[in-house]
Structures are given as structure tokens and as C-alpha cells.
Amino acid sequence: MTCDMMQIFSLKLAKSPIKSASLQLYGYIAARDDFDSKLNYVFRRSRDAPIIAQQGSMIEMTGPKRCIAFFCDVLLEFDMRVKNGEKGEDDVQLINGVLEFQGLFMRWEPAKLRIGGSCGAVDMSFAFVNDAVTAIVEVVVSEVKNGFDLSLTSIISVVEVPEEFQLFVGTVRESCDLRKFVIAVTVDSMLQLKFLVGNIGRSCSFKAKLNGYARRQIMLDFASISVKVTWMAWAPA
Missing domain, CATH: 2.60.40.150 (C2 domain)
Structure with missing residues (x-):
């Protein structure tokens, strides 16, 4: 059978703590749906293998591994950091938190969402596909x-x-x-x-x-x- 799904089109580093220079970005953005409630990673990079990005550049997605089912609600969890020095405790938190997409209140058309943090922001382009x-x-x-x-x-x-x-x-x-x-x-x-x-x-x-x-x-x-x-x-x- 078919089902409604959430499609994430792109991620972009919209706001950076270092505007004029490249930085090393790592962490994850993942979705949880009612299919199995497990993390379905859209972006995932370890501290030892960060990506190089700067303000305004696209963030290469590494997933998802399967489509994001949209039976009722979807949770989006994220924790992204900027590598800063040799030790993890010196790193800068870019974004961190959870967002809930509720089926009764979603618009079924392409949309953009800014995920903001204390030191930066990531723009996500997405849509729900029926x-x-x-x-x-x-x-x-x-x-x-x-x-x-x-x-x-x-x-x-x-x-x-x-x-x-x-x-x-x-x-x-x-x-x-x-x-x-x-x-x-x-x-x-x-x-x-x-x-x-x-x-x-x-x-x-x-x-x-x-x-x-x-x-x-x-x-x-x-x-x-x-x-x-x-x-x-x-x-x-």
C-alpha cells in the first residue's frame, strides 16, 4: 500500500558563527516516524570526519536510509556542532533540539524551515508527498x-x-x-x-x-x- 511521506530536499548552513571563513561541521539531523520510531538519519557526520562548510553553502545529505512515513506526526531531532580545536569540549554548538511536525497542521506543499540555534542556523527545504x-x-x-x-x-x-x-x-x-x-x-x-x-x-x-x-x-x-x-x-x- 502507499502512504504519505515526508521528503527533505536540501539542507543549507544559513547562519554561521564564522561568517567569512570555512568551518568543520559535524553531528546529525534525523527523523523519527511511526514506522519503527528509530532515528532515520538525514545528515550524520562524526567529529573525526566533519564536512567543510561556510555560511550560505549547501550541507551534503547522507540519508535518509528509508523514506520518512507520515502517518500522523514526525519528530525531527538534531545536534550539529562546529569543530574547534583538539578537544570536543571546545567545540561550538550550532543547533540542538527537537521539532514536531503534526499532520493536522501541515501544509501539503514545498516549504522551508529555519532551524535556529544560539550560534547559527540551518535552512531545511521539505514537503509532504501524498x-x-x-x-x-x-x-x-x-x-x-x-x-x-x-x-x-x-x-x-x-x-x-x-x-x-x-x-x-x-x-x-x-x-x-x-x-x-x-x-x-x-x-x-x-x-x-x-x-x-x-x-x-x-x-x-x-x-x-x-x-x-x-x-x-x-x-x-x-x-x-x-x-x-x-x-x-x-x-x-
Whole structure:
């Protein structure tokens, strides 16, 4: 069966304690839903492996591992810090706390939320997707002859309004698997993936189904990109 889901599109460091310089950011942002009440990490970095960010830059998401079911309420928990020196007690708390999204009071359209703290803020772009299934997107880059810049974005419909968001941006120098991307898509609607490889644009579309999978292959002169989308409906216990 399908269910309503929460889709987080992006995270951005909106306010930094050091405005003009890069900083090392770590911690987590995670959701809890009624599926199993466990933490479903949207962003998670240890102190030993922080990301480099500055005010106004996007924060690369590392999850979620599964879609965020929205049966009634969703809790968003967060604890993000700025690394400052050798010891953890010297670090600066960026944001810390819990937010509750209540189904009766949510607007079913793309929205932005500022999560503020005493020393900074993170902007989150999100939406609730009704009658949704889970798309697990796997991308394999192979036969790489030359390094190239790769950008991958996704387009889904939220209340019949197309919403485009970035999944990956970076430089590919050798054959690799990108991390799996988990996306909530309304059943029978279209999921579109757009690839920008250097200055070459390619796209492929997939119709959301209750189950099954589909593959696409993008052949370039200097690399091959294989895309697999697996569809999963929510299964009640």
C-alpha cells in the first residue's frame, strides 16, 4: 500500500558563527516516524570526519536510509556542532533540539524551515508527498576515461507542482558507485533524473509503481552511467 511521506530536499548552513571563513561541521539531523520510531538519519557526520562548510553553502545529505512515513506526526531531532580545536569540549554548538511536525497542521506543499540555534542556523527545504511509494535510486559510473564534473538532480511532483532538488554534485575521476538515494514519489506519477556531465545534459524518467524496478543506461564518449530505480510500497506489520 502507499502512504504519505515526508521528503527533505536540501539542507543549507544559513547562519554561521564564522561568517567569512570555512568551518568543520559535524553531528546529525534525523527523523523519527511511526514506522519503527528509530532515528532515520538525514545528515550524520562524526567529529573525526566533519564536512567543510561556510555560511550560505549547501550541507551534503547522507540519508535518509528509508523514506520518512507520515502517518500522523514526525519528530525531527538534531545536534550539529562546529569543530574547534583538539578537544570536543571546545567545540561550538550550532543547533540542538527537537521539532514536531503534526499532520493536522501541515501544509501539503514545498516549504522551508529555519532551524535556529544560539550560534547559527540551518535552512531545511521539505514537503509532504501524498499517496507515495519509495524510490531507491542507484547510480553506477563505469568505463571512466577522463575525470569529469557530475551533477544529479531529481524532479518529483508535490501537489501537482514539480519540485527539483539536487542529489549529488562532485568530480568523478574513476569508476564508482554513488550512494543510494531514497526519494518519496506519488504512485503513478513520474520521477525524472537529470544528469549534467561537464556541459552535457542527459535525463531519464521512471513511472512510480508499487513494486518492481527499472534500469536506464547513459552512454558517453568518456564514461558510462547506469541507473536503477527500485520501487517499494509501505508494508504494514
